[in-house]
Amino acid sequence: MPITPTDQIWMNGELVAWDDARIHVLTHSLHYGMGVFEGIRAYETKNGPGVFRLTDHIERLFNSAKILMMEIPYSVDELIDATKATVAASGLPGCYIRPIAYYGYGEMGLNTLPCSVDVAIACWPWGAYLGDDALSKGVRMKISSWTRHDNNTMPPAAKTTGNYVNSSLAKIEALKAGYDEAIMLNPHGFISECTGENIFVRRHGRLITPPLADGALEGITQDSVMTIAGDLGFEVSLGQLTRSDLYVAEEMFVCGTAAEVSAVNSVDDRTIPCPGTMTTAIAEEYHKAVRGETDRYKDWVELAT
Numbered sequence: 625m626p627i628t629p630t631d632q633i634w635m636n637g638e639l640v641a642w643d644d645a646r647i648h649v650l651t652h653s654l655h656y657g658m659g660v661f662e663g664i665r666a667y668e669t670k671n672g673p674g675v676f677r678l679t680d681h682i683e684r685l686f687n688s689a690k691i692l693m694m695e696i697p698y699s700v701d702e703l704i705d706a707t708k709a710t711v712a713a714s715g716l717p718g719c720y721i722r723p724i725a726y727y728g729y730g731e732m733g734l735n736t737l738p739c740s741v742d743v744a745i746a747c748w749p750w751g752a753y754l755g756d757d758a759l760s761k762g763v764r765m766k767i768s769s770w771t772r773h774d775n776n777t778m779p780p781a782a783k784t785t786g787n788y789v790n791s792s793l794a795k796i797e798a799l800k801a802g803y804d805e806a807i808m809l810n811p812h813g814f815i816s817e818c819t820g821e822n823i824f825v826r827r828h829g830r831l832i833t834p835p836l837a838d839g840a841l842e843g844i845t846q847d848s849v850m851t852i853a854g855d856l857g858f859e860v861s862l863g864q865l866t867r868s869d870l871y872v873a874e875e876m877f878v879c880g881t882a883a884e885v886s887a888v889n890s891v892d893d894r895t896i897p898c899p900g901t902m903t904t905a906i907a908e909e910y911h912k913a914v915r916g917e918t919d920r921y922k923d924w925v926e927l928a929t
Protein backbone atom coordinates (compact mmCIF):
# COMPACT_ATOMS: atom_id res chain seq x y z
CA MET A 625 0.00 0.00 0.00
CA PRO A 626 1.47 3.38 -0.96
CA ILE A 627 2.42 5.74 1.86
CA THR A 628 0.97 9.26 1.93
CA PRO A 629 3.58 11.53 3.54
CA THR A 630 2.67 13.77 6.46
CA ASP A 631 4.70 16.76 7.66
CA GLN A 632 6.82 15.31 10.44
CA ILE A 633 8.26 12.15 11.97
CA TRP A 634 9.41 11.82 15.58
CA MET A 635 13.03 10.64 15.64
CA ASN A 636 15.09 10.18 18.78
CA GLY A 637 13.35 12.86 20.78
CA GLU A 638 12.31 15.45 18.22
CA LEU A 639 9.92 15.98 15.36
CA VAL A 640 11.80 16.30 12.08
CA ALA A 641 10.55 17.02 8.57
CA TRP A 642 9.23 13.86 6.82
CA ASP A 643 12.02 13.96 4.20
CA ASP A 644 14.73 14.40 6.83
CA ALA A 645 13.85 11.19 8.69
CA ARG A 646 16.78 9.29 7.17
CA ILE A 647 19.08 6.50 8.29
CA HIS A 648 22.51 5.31 7.13
CA VAL A 649 22.66 2.26 4.82
CA LEU A 650 24.84 0.52 7.42
CA THR A 651 22.18 0.85 10.12
CA HIS A 652 22.45 -2.39 12.08
CA SER A 653 18.78 -3.48 12.09
CA LEU A 654 18.54 -3.09 8.31
CA HIS A 655 21.01 -5.97 8.02
CA TYR A 656 19.91 -8.41 10.72
CA GLY A 657 16.18 -7.82 11.30
CA MET A 658 16.62 -6.93 14.97
CA GLY A 659 14.07 -4.15 15.22
CA VAL A 660 10.79 -4.01 17.13
CA PHE A 661 7.74 -2.12 16.03
CA GLU A 662 4.04 -1.49 16.55
CA GLY A 663 1.08 -0.78 14.32
CA ILE A 664 -1.47 1.50 15.98
CA ARG A 665 -4.51 3.37 14.72
CA ALA A 666 -5.89 6.74 15.74
CA TYR A 667 -9.54 7.36 14.90
CA GLU A 668 -11.53 10.53 14.55
CA THR A 669 -13.55 11.11 17.71
CA LYS A 670 -15.76 14.03 18.66
CA ASN A 671 -12.90 15.29 20.88
CA GLY A 672 -10.13 14.99 18.26
CA PRO A 673 -7.95 12.07 17.20
CA GLY A 674 -8.12 9.22 19.69
CA VAL A 675 -5.37 6.59 19.71
CA PHE A 676 -6.80 3.13 20.28
CA ARG A 677 -5.19 1.29 23.21
CA LEU A 678 -2.02 3.36 22.91
CA THR A 679 -0.62 2.35 26.31
CA ASP A 680 -1.11 -1.35 25.53
CA HIS A 681 0.70 -0.96 22.21
CA ILE A 682 3.65 0.89 23.72
CA GLU A 683 3.87 -1.66 26.54
CA ARG A 684 3.95 -4.44 23.94
CA LEU A 685 6.75 -2.57 22.13
CA PHE A 686 8.76 -2.64 25.36
CA ASN A 687 7.99 -6.35 25.84
CA SER A 688 9.19 -7.08 22.31
CA ALA A 689 12.38 -5.15 23.10
CA LYS A 690 12.81 -7.05 26.37
CA ILE A 691 12.64 -10.36 24.50
CA LEU A 692 15.47 -9.11 22.22
CA MET A 693 17.39 -7.72 25.24
CA MET A 694 17.12 -4.32 23.61
CA GLU A 695 17.21 -1.28 25.92
CA ILE A 696 14.89 1.40 24.60
CA PRO A 697 16.37 4.72 25.79
CA TYR A 698 12.94 6.18 26.65
CA SER A 699 10.21 5.33 29.14
CA VAL A 700 6.75 4.02 28.24
CA ASP A 701 5.30 7.40 29.19
CA GLU A 702 7.79 9.26 27.01
CA LEU A 703 6.87 7.18 23.95
CA ILE A 704 3.15 7.58 24.69
CA ASP A 705 3.64 11.35 24.75
CA ALA A 706 5.81 11.19 21.61
CA THR A 707 3.11 9.22 19.78
CA LYS A 708 0.45 11.72 20.76
CA ALA A 709 2.71 14.60 19.66
CA THR A 710 3.31 12.91 16.28
CA VAL A 711 -0.40 12.41 15.66
CA ALA A 712 -1.23 15.95 16.80
CA ALA A 713 1.49 17.42 14.54
CA SER A 714 0.08 15.57 11.51
CA GLY A 715 -3.21 17.43 11.78
CA LEU A 716 -4.98 14.26 10.65
CA PRO A 717 -8.31 13.34 12.25
CA GLY A 718 -7.32 9.66 12.14
CA CYS A 719 -4.26 7.75 10.96
CA TYR A 720 -2.09 4.67 11.15
CA ILE A 721 0.91 5.00 13.49
CA ARG A 722 4.19 3.12 13.21
CA PRO A 723 6.64 3.33 16.15
CA ILE A 724 9.89 1.43 15.59
CA ALA A 725 12.96 0.85 17.78
CA TYR A 726 16.07 -0.39 16.02
CA TYR A 727 19.79 -0.79 16.40
CA GLY A 728 21.41 2.21 14.79
CA TYR A 729 24.57 3.01 12.86
CA GLY A 730 27.99 2.42 14.41
CA GLU A 731 28.37 -1.30 15.06
CA MET A 732 28.21 -4.29 12.72
CA GLY A 733 28.06 -7.99 13.58
CA LEU A 734 25.56 -10.15 15.42
CA ASN A 735 26.40 -8.98 18.93
CA THR A 736 23.76 -6.33 19.52
CA LEU A 737 24.81 -5.59 23.09
CA PRO A 738 27.11 -2.65 22.18
CA CYS A 739 24.64 -1.18 19.65
CA SER A 740 22.83 2.11 20.14
CA VAL A 741 19.02 2.01 19.97
CA ASP A 742 17.17 4.55 17.85
CA VAL A 743 13.43 5.18 17.98
CA ALA A 744 11.13 6.69 15.37
CA ILE A 745 7.38 7.25 15.21
CA ALA A 746 5.62 8.05 11.96
CA CYS A 747 1.95 8.34 11.07
CA TRP A 748 0.02 8.63 7.83
CA PRO A 749 -3.51 8.09 6.51
CA TRP A 750 -4.26 4.42 5.86
CA GLY A 751 -7.43 2.70 4.69
CA ALA A 752 -8.83 -0.78 5.28
CA TYR A 753 -5.91 -3.24 5.05
CA LEU A 754 -7.85 -6.15 3.53
CA GLY A 755 -10.09 -3.95 1.39
CA ASP A 756 -13.18 -1.81 1.94
CA ASP A 757 -15.56 -4.75 1.55
CA ALA A 758 -13.59 -7.16 3.76
CA LEU A 759 -16.35 -7.17 6.33
CA SER A 760 -19.37 -7.37 4.03
CA LYS A 761 -18.01 -9.76 1.38
CA GLY A 762 -15.25 -11.48 3.32
CA VAL A 763 -11.75 -12.46 2.27
CA ARG A 764 -10.44 -15.64 0.60
CA MET A 765 -7.86 -17.41 2.69
CA LYS A 766 -5.27 -20.02 1.90
CA ILE A 767 -3.35 -22.20 4.33
CA SER A 768 0.27 -21.31 3.69
CA SER A 769 2.96 -23.76 2.70
CA TRP A 770 5.18 -21.68 5.00
CA THR A 771 5.19 -22.69 8.68
CA ARG A 772 4.88 -20.11 11.49
CA HIS A 773 8.05 -19.81 13.56
CA ASP A 774 8.40 -22.09 16.49
CA ASN A 775 8.51 -20.35 19.88
CA ASN A 776 12.16 -21.40 20.14
CA THR A 777 13.08 -20.14 16.68
CA MET A 778 11.77 -16.58 16.36
CA PRO A 779 9.55 -15.73 19.34
CA PRO A 780 6.10 -14.83 17.92
CA ALA A 781 5.36 -12.81 21.09
CA ALA A 782 7.93 -10.26 19.97
CA LYS A 783 6.81 -8.00 17.16
CA THR A 784 10.23 -7.94 15.54
CA THR A 785 10.95 -6.76 12.02
CA GLY A 786 12.73 -10.06 11.27
CA ASN A 787 9.65 -12.11 12.13
CA TYR A 788 7.88 -10.59 9.16
CA VAL A 789 10.07 -12.36 6.61
CA ASN A 790 7.92 -15.39 7.42
CA SER A 791 4.70 -13.35 7.10
CA SER A 792 5.75 -11.74 3.82
CA LEU A 793 6.65 -15.08 2.23
CA ALA A 794 3.21 -16.40 3.13
CA LYS A 795 1.41 -13.23 2.02
CA ILE A 796 3.09 -13.17 -1.39
CA GLU A 797 2.40 -16.86 -1.92
CA ALA A 798 -1.30 -16.38 -1.12
CA LEU A 799 -1.66 -13.29 -3.34
CA LYS A 800 0.07 -14.93 -6.30
CA ALA A 801 -2.26 -17.89 -5.97
CA GLY A 802 -5.27 -15.55 -6.15
CA TYR A 803 -6.18 -15.44 -2.45
CA ASP A 804 -6.39 -12.40 -0.17
CA GLU A 805 -4.51 -13.61 2.85
CA ALA A 806 -2.59 -16.61 4.24
CA ILE A 807 -3.20 -18.69 7.34
CA MET A 808 -0.11 -19.97 9.09
CA LEU A 809 0.16 -23.36 10.77
CA ASN A 810 2.69 -23.81 13.55
CA PRO A 811 5.36 -26.54 13.40
CA HIS A 812 2.92 -28.95 15.10
CA GLY A 813 0.29 -28.39 12.43
CA PHE A 814 -2.10 -26.26 14.52
CA ILE A 815 -3.51 -22.93 13.38
CA SER A 816 -1.50 -19.97 14.65
CA GLU A 817 -2.68 -16.79 12.90
CA CYS A 818 -2.57 -14.92 9.60
CA THR A 819 0.37 -12.90 8.33
CA GLY A 820 -0.81 -9.80 10.22
CA GLU A 821 -4.06 -10.75 11.96
CA ASN A 822 -5.39 -13.07 14.63
CA ILE A 823 -8.05 -15.63 13.73
CA PHE A 824 -11.45 -16.29 15.31
CA VAL A 825 -13.49 -19.34 14.37
CA ARG A 826 -17.05 -20.20 15.38
CA ARG A 827 -17.46 -23.91 16.14
CA HIS A 828 -20.54 -25.39 17.85
CA GLY A 829 -21.73 -21.85 18.65
CA ARG A 830 -18.52 -20.83 20.44
CA LEU A 831 -15.73 -18.54 19.31
CA ILE A 832 -12.20 -19.88 19.52
CA THR A 833 -8.93 -18.04 18.85
CA PRO A 834 -5.44 -19.59 18.95
CA PRO A 835 -3.17 -18.59 21.86
CA LEU A 836 0.40 -17.32 21.96
CA ALA A 837 1.55 -20.89 22.67
CA ASP A 838 0.38 -21.85 19.17
CA GLY A 839 2.45 -19.10 17.56
CA ALA A 840 -0.01 -16.20 17.51
CA LEU A 841 0.94 -12.67 18.45
CA GLU A 842 -0.99 -11.57 21.54
CA GLY A 843 -3.11 -9.23 19.49
CA ILE A 844 -4.55 -6.12 21.07
CA THR A 845 -7.52 -6.34 18.70
CA GLN A 846 -7.85 -10.03 19.63
CA ASP A 847 -8.06 -8.98 23.27
CA SER A 848 -10.57 -6.21 22.47
CA VAL A 849 -12.68 -8.64 20.45
CA MET A 850 -12.67 -11.19 23.27
CA THR A 851 -13.91 -8.52 25.69
CA ILE A 852 -16.57 -7.30 23.26
CA ALA A 853 -17.69 -10.86 22.43
CA GLY A 854 -18.02 -11.68 26.13
CA ASP A 855 -19.99 -8.47 26.75
CA LEU A 856 -22.31 -9.41 23.86
CA GLY A 857 -22.98 -12.70 25.63
CA PHE A 858 -20.97 -14.89 23.23
CA GLU A 859 -18.88 -17.73 24.53
CA VAL A 860 -15.27 -17.06 23.56
CA SER A 861 -11.98 -18.69 24.53
CA LEU A 862 -8.37 -19.23 23.56
CA GLY A 863 -7.97 -22.70 22.09
CA GLN A 864 -6.18 -24.99 19.71
CA LEU A 865 -7.54 -25.29 16.16
CA THR A 866 -6.78 -27.57 13.23
CA ARG A 867 -7.29 -26.73 9.56
CA SER A 868 -10.43 -28.92 9.55
CA ASP A 869 -11.94 -26.69 12.23
CA LEU A 870 -11.67 -23.86 9.71
CA TYR A 871 -13.09 -25.83 6.77
CA VAL A 872 -16.27 -26.62 8.73
CA ALA A 873 -16.47 -23.33 10.67
CA GLU A 874 -19.93 -21.84 11.18
CA GLU A 875 -18.28 -18.46 10.66
CA MET A 876 -14.82 -17.01 10.80
CA PHE A 877 -13.15 -13.63 10.97
CA VAL A 878 -9.66 -12.22 11.33
CA CYS A 879 -8.70 -9.12 13.26
CA GLY A 880 -5.82 -6.76 13.80
CA THR A 881 -5.08 -3.07 14.06
CA ALA A 882 -4.61 -2.76 10.29
CA ALA A 883 -7.36 -5.19 9.19
CA GLU A 884 -9.77 -4.31 12.04
CA VAL A 885 -12.51 -7.00 11.94
CA SER A 886 -12.61 -8.70 8.51
CA ALA A 887 -14.90 -11.60 7.67
CA VAL A 888 -13.64 -14.76 5.95
CA ASN A 889 -15.65 -16.26 3.10
CA SER A 890 -13.50 -19.32 2.36
CA VAL A 891 -10.44 -21.27 3.40
CA ASP A 892 -8.69 -23.32 0.71
CA ASP A 893 -11.87 -22.95 -1.40
CA ARG A 894 -14.16 -24.42 1.28
CA THR A 895 -16.95 -21.84 1.59
CA ILE A 896 -17.69 -20.42 5.04
CA PRO A 897 -21.00 -18.62 5.81
CA CYS A 898 -20.13 -14.92 5.61
CA PRO A 899 -20.46 -12.51 7.28
CA GLY A 900 -21.68 -14.46 10.28
CA THR A 901 -23.98 -13.00 12.91
CA MET A 902 -21.30 -12.96 15.60
CA THR A 903 -18.80 -11.37 13.20
CA THR A 904 -21.25 -8.63 12.28
CA ALA A 905 -22.22 -7.88 15.88
CA ILE A 906 -18.61 -7.78 17.07
CA ALA A 907 -17.48 -5.64 14.12
CA GLU A 908 -20.23 -3.11 14.83
CA GLU A 909 -19.22 -2.83 18.49
CA TYR A 910 -15.54 -2.62 17.59
CA HIS A 911 -16.25 0.15 15.09
CA LYS A 912 -17.98 2.16 17.84
CA ALA A 913 -15.40 1.33 20.52
CA VAL A 914 -12.41 2.58 18.51
CA ARG A 915 -14.17 5.89 17.94
CA GLY A 916 -14.89 6.34 21.64
CA GLU A 917 -18.63 5.97 21.06
CA THR A 918 -19.16 3.33 23.76
CA ASP A 919 -18.92 4.39 27.41
CA ARG A 920 -17.95 0.90 28.50
CA TYR A 921 -14.78 0.98 26.40
CA LYS A 922 -13.94 4.69 26.64
CA ASP A 923 -10.66 4.00 28.48
CA TRP A 924 -9.36 2.27 25.35
CA VAL A 925 -9.23 5.60 23.51
CA GLU A 926 -6.38 7.97 24.41
CA LEU A 927 -6.77 11.43 22.94
CA ALA A 928 -3.80 12.82 21.01
CA THR A 929 -4.26 16.43 22.04
Ligand SMILES: Cc1ncc(COP(=O)(O)O)c(C=O)c1O
Pocket residue numbers: 663791817818819820821822840841842843844845846879880881882
Ligand atom coordinates in the same frame (compact mmCIF):
# COMPACT_ATOMS: atom_id res chain seq x y z
C1 LIG B 1 1.46 -11.38 12.96
C2 LIG B 1 0.38 -10.55 13.57
N1 LIG B 1 -0.60 -11.16 14.25
C3 LIG B 1 -1.61 -10.46 14.80
C4 LIG B 1 -1.67 -9.08 14.69
C5 LIG B 1 -2.77 -8.32 15.33
O1 LIG B 1 -2.28 -7.60 16.42
P1 LIG B 1 -2.96 -6.25 16.88
O2 LIG B 1 -4.39 -6.53 17.04
O3 LIG B 1 -2.29 -5.96 18.18
O4 LIG B 1 -2.70 -5.25 15.85
C6 LIG B 1 -0.66 -8.41 14.00
C7 LIG B 1 -0.66 -6.96 13.87
O5 LIG B 1 0.10 -6.31 14.51
C8 LIG B 1 0.39 -9.17 13.42
O6 LIG B 1 1.36 -8.56 12.73
